[in-house]
Amino acid sequence: MTELEDRPDIAAVRTSLTQIKDTPGTVVFRWFNYTFLTLLSLVTVYPFVNIIAKSFSSDGAIAAGKVNIWPVGFNLTTFQAVVSDSMFWLNYRNTVVYTVVGTMIAMAITTTFAYALSRQNLRGRGPLIGLAVFTMFFSGGLIPNYLLVTQWLGMRNTIWAIVLPGALSVFNLLVMKAFFENFPAELEEAAALDGLSTYGIFFRVVLPLSKAVIATMILFYAVSQWNSWFGAFLYLDDKRMFPVMMYLRNLIASVTGAQEVTGSVDDAVQIGANIQAVTMLLTVLPIICIYPFVQKYFVSGVMLGSVKG
Structure with missing residues (x-):
């Protein structure tokens, strides 16, 4: 490598490249890109910062529109009301269980189908x-x-009423189908010649080489299951089985109803304004923590499954 660097022709090329100056058009284009991407990043980040600020702000400051990126009238009433309730943590645990079990079932059905x-x-x-x-x-x-879930299948007030009705997304199914169709047939033929069965080829060859699209589908299913509350609203009566989204939905409804009826501004009703911000913060926080670990697979997984080559 040192001999190549000492060659006169290589040194001349390196010198000429370092002496090349950007044209005015290139400079303008580069600064335009920097400015545009910076503004786009700020626009993207601002809603999250605003939600965090509102979750720690007072009801009056939020109603007056004074909260932007920093809390006004620092307030922990909402957080105290939510996290001090043992039912909240029970419902939070339920959401984790529903998300994990539902995603596993959905991935098993989607990949095999x-x-x-x-x-x-x-x-x-x-x-x-x-x-x-x-x-x-x-x-x-x-x-x-x-009627199918509650009467004919008898799944009312069970975990299966939450994880089974939406276990298969046809959109995700078609994306994975397109990905598997692009899978090199030579690898499967070589595995078959080595004595692997259809199941062996699928589990030992296809799935290990499909990490990108699998990670993408796991993210889709997990986010959908985590944010779901309507299934619990329909099929669950036992509050101890509610997901955390259902708990927060009921909390918002009860506080909003109290405000409409009484019009009071005491601590019990004050959380009505910023409870929506707290709800969104508690909802999105786990997904934000998980997303960086699967982000590198996200774009490649969707593109591999959507473009047929």
Whole structure:
């Protein structure tokens, strides 16, 4: 490497490159990019900073529009009201369980179904794809779904009423199917020649090489399950089984109702204004903590599953 660096022609090229000056157009373009990306970053970060500021601000300051990026009238009433309740932590634990179990079930169904549909020699492949796509545009409706889950399947007040009805996303299924269709057939043929069965090829060859799209789908399913509350609203009566989103939804509804009825501004009602900010903060915080670990797979996973080469 040192001999190459000492060569006159290499040194001349390096000198000429260092002497090249940016044109006025290049300088303007670079500064425009820096300015635009800086403003875009500020616009993206500001809502999160504003939510944090509102969660620690007083009700009056929020109502007067005085809160921007720094708390005004520092207030911990909302946090104290929420975190001091043992039911909150029980419901928070429920949300973690529902998210983990629901994501595992969803990934098991999605990966196996998508891999099967990606096989060109699968019998009935066309009707199965058509049936899956059909459900994207048509559904049985709310009442039939409610009757199916509560009466016919008997899953009311169980974890299965939360994790099973939405276990399969057809959009995620089609993305993974496209990814598996682009998977090199030579690898599967080589694995088959080595004596692996279909299941062996899937678990020992395909899945280990599909980390990008799998991480992306895990993020999609986990976020959806974490933010879900409507299923609990329909199928759960026992408050001890509620997810934390349902707990916070009920808290907001009760405080808002108290404000409308009494119009008072005591501590019990004061949390009505900033409880929405606290709710969003507590909701998004776990996802923000997890996202950096899967972000590197996010773009590549979606693109690999959406572009057929």
